[in-house]
Amino acid sequence: MIARRDALTLLGAGITAAAFPVTGRAAPQFPKGAIIRTVLKDVPPEELTGGATLFHEHLSLAPDFMPKWMSLARSLFPTGGTRAPAQPTPPPQPAPPYFMQDADLMAEEMTAAANDGVACIVDGGHPDMGRDLDFLKQISTKSGLPIVAGCGYYAQPFYPPEIAAWDEDRIARELIRQANTQPVGVLGEIGTWDVMTPDERKVFRAVAxxxxxxxxxxxxxxxxxxxxxxxxxxxxxxxxxxxxxAIGHLGGLNDPKVEVQRTICKRGAFVGFDRQGGPGDAAQVKMVMALLEAGFADSLLFSSDFSSGGNQLKRNGGPGYSKTVTVFAPKLREAGMDEKTLHGILVDNPRRLLAFVPRPGKPGR
Ligand SMILES: [Zn+2]
Structure with a gap:
């Protein structure tokens, strides 16, 4: 019999699997023909059991995206408390080459994440954020790490001019065209910048x-x-x-009673705790444990929304893209979460979200 680690290496990605042992939890059942669409190929969901799938990260953004985001978002940040994001001050204008345009560096970061127990990363960008599909393919090829690309429009301040001009059916036609001709594997991230605007409502309906x-x-x-x-x-x-x-950024609610999250879980949707690895962790751990206590382990998703400064990269001494696994997960273990539950949230839940049965005759490429 070959060792489990060897078997996983043989499966292709060369991922070390020690971080999240399977300890008897029932494997999720997927519909016949279900796949997870990565930028390089469609993968049976059963193949991504060797580590965590991070459902909301950023590997490719335009160099001016984060500076614009930060200057627009500053007015939205709640003052005080733990609700501000972990790294509120990115470098004003990254010096070239921007790390999200440096394929060798990013491939190195992907390999490091895989070695930390990450099996797959979802990139939540799309064209209005400057996401480059070829770049994602390149770093996935170089590193061997499966990457899922997003599809959609982000939020009001970032919409291209056609959103104002198009009705929801025209927007849907464009998104369906992209989904049928590009290797995109999920609709996300789809945003409301603050209170939902009429254009955002149109986009949400088109996404539906x-x-x-x-x-x-x-x-x-x-x-x-x-x-x-x-x-x-x-x-x-x-x-x-x-x-x-999956409804995102709910770790930012700072509600120890987790009322909104609980309602979302009860209704059967996923709740995203998708910005951790920083000073807001303590509050998020409390909320996660409260939801666990309430019986909602199957509704939770973790990721870090990696997007700000390059100082978070492994290359620069930071935790890199695996911080959900290497920084946040240990805090949950400390709070009492067992390995089986952690495995379910990090390995199984994102695959349950992402796996889908493609429509016949629509190859997606
Ligand atoms: Zn994001």
Whole structure:
């Protein structure tokens, strides 16, 4: 019999699997024909059991995206408390080459993440954020780490001019075209910048229509949890099943009673704790443990939304893309989470979100 680690290496990605042993939890069941669409190929969900799948990160953004984001977002940051993001001050204008345009460096970071127990990373960008699909393919090829690319439009301040001009069906047509001609594997991140604007409502409805046509899952961006239920209401009103939706940035709600998160779990959608590895962790750990206590382990998703300064990279002495696994997970263990539950959240839940059965005759490339 070959050792488990050898078997996983033989499966292709060369991922060390020691971080999240399977300890008897029932493996999730996927519908017949379900796949996870990575930028290089469609992968059976059963192949990504060797580590965590991080459902919301950024590997490719335009160099001016974060500076613009920070200057716009400053007015939205709640003052005090733990709700501000971990690294609120990125470098004003990154010196060239920007790390998200340096394929060798990023491939190195992907390999390091894989060695830390990451099996797959979802990039939540799309063209309005400057996401470059070829760059994602390049770093996935170089590192061997499977990468899932997002599809959609981000949020009001970042929309291209056509969003104002198009109606929701025209927007849906464009997204369906992308989903049918590009190797995108999820609709995300789809955002409301603050209170949902009429254009954002149009985009959300178009995303719901695209989901119904393509079966791609959806994950969202909220302003620290604001409007989370409204987002889910909108998707459900369009006929989207809650189990295909993750509502994002809910670690920012800072509500020890986790009322909104609990409601979302009860309705069957996923709750994203997707910005950790920093000073906000303590509050998030409390909320996660409260949801665990309430029986919602199957509804939780963890990721770090890696996007700000290059000082977080391994190359620069930071935790890198694996901080969910190497920084956040240990804090949960310390708070009492067992390995089986952690494995379920990090390895199984994201695969349950992402796996979909492609429509016949629509190859996605
Ligand atoms: Zn993001």
């Amino acid at each position: 229509k695209t989901h119904l046509e393509t079966n791609l899952a959806i994950f969202t961006h909220t302003n620290f949890g604001k409007g989370a239920l409204e987002q889910l209401d909108l998707f459900e009103s369009m006929g989207v099943k809650p189990g295909r939706v």
